[in-house]
Amino acid sequence: MDTIIRNVRIDDSKPLVDVAITDGKITVIKEQIEARADIEIQGNNHILIPSFVESHLHLEKAFVMDRKANRSGTLQEAIAVTAELKPTFTHDDIMERSRQVIRLLVQNGSTHVRAHAEFDPGQGFTGFDAVLKLREEFKDVISIQVVAFPQEGIFKYPGTEAMMVEAMEKGADVVGGIPYNDRDAKEHIDFVFNLAKKYDKDIDLHQDFADNADKISIDYVAKKTIEMGWQGRVSVGHLTSLAALEPDRRNEIIQLIKEADISVMCLPATDLHLGARNDTYNVRRTLTPVRALRDAGVNVCLATNNIRNAFTPYGTGNLLHISMLAIPAAHLGGADDQLTILPMLTTNPAKALGLKNYGLEVGKDADLVLLNTDKISSVILDIPAPLKVFKRGRVVAETEVNQQLKF
CATH class of the missing domain: 2.30.40.10 (Urease, subunit C, domain 1)
Structure with missing residues (x-):
């Protein structure tokens, strides 16, 4: 011993x-x-x-809030600000900020993280390559799963399609996607699934991040998961639009998510900050419906998403702080509900990440x-x-x- x-x-x-x-x-x-x-x-x-298992995080975008602020607090400005900043990120700059995040994660008890690493024709693979390097550098301290993530879309930004393939060849662990930020959500989803099948990789999508459900595509994702035989290998983050549906339609889609064995990452720090910015009264909470998902048997996780940038201007790397945000916002403070929270930081994300020895x-x-x-x-x-x-x-x-x- x-x-x-x-x-x-x-x-x-x-x-x-x-x-x-x-x-x-x-x-x-x-x-x-x-x-x-x-x-x-x-x-x-x-x-x-x-x-703890941090199941959804952006390493290379952390600690840049002081470089350019998101004045409106909207998702649209967060995306625009970040797109403007990314070409200025150098390898050394990304490494320094990402190491700072990793130290926070480990100090606060996380030894696994799924990191969405971005690339596009404008910035190249600077951030993505840095995260691959960090995966090796910190392998004895924290296990990093690297997601190939096309933040600016795939088809609306020419050249990204080929970069997605190159990212997989470079060693990405997971195929990422963002259907709501492309010219056609179904086209985006089809591409991601086909790429995942080619390389036999899991999928993790930024999914239906909006205050309303006008362009929701999670039902298509669930059906595609079942069609491709990818049950248990798909995760989605945000999924805030699901909460905007009428209960009958919402519950119908939740049953599809359950059937497809899709994991859902609730990201309260970001979603509460960016959501419902146009509501002038009775402001919505804009979180995925955690209780309804949980009660239906869906694998629900709590995660950080971003730390001190245009998407989330705060953050400590402590998942217990994230859970404390979720407790009142998602009505998880009841005696029975409290018992379900710790697994959302440990065993549930371990399942989502496919950790066999956890x-x-x-x-x-x-x-x-x-x-x-x-x-x-x-x-x-x-x-x-x-x-x-x-x-x-x-x-x-x-x-x-x-x-x-x-x-």
């Missing part, structure tokens, strides 16, 4: 346990492990959970976080500090907490 983490709680209804790790894998979980290990860590009755079980990768609270049920409300963050059994981040308060 390389490491034993002693006296930790992994289930509120069961006694404290010790967790042993060998060669990066969890090998023993029991109340008291008699053997000794090279490294012994005292959990001191704190909780141990699988590490979880606090014998035989799984020891990607774990020791949190400064003594009940699993308290994590969401306490927003506890991550005392130690483990990547394949190695401590990659830790926080010292002074519990002595002086008044």
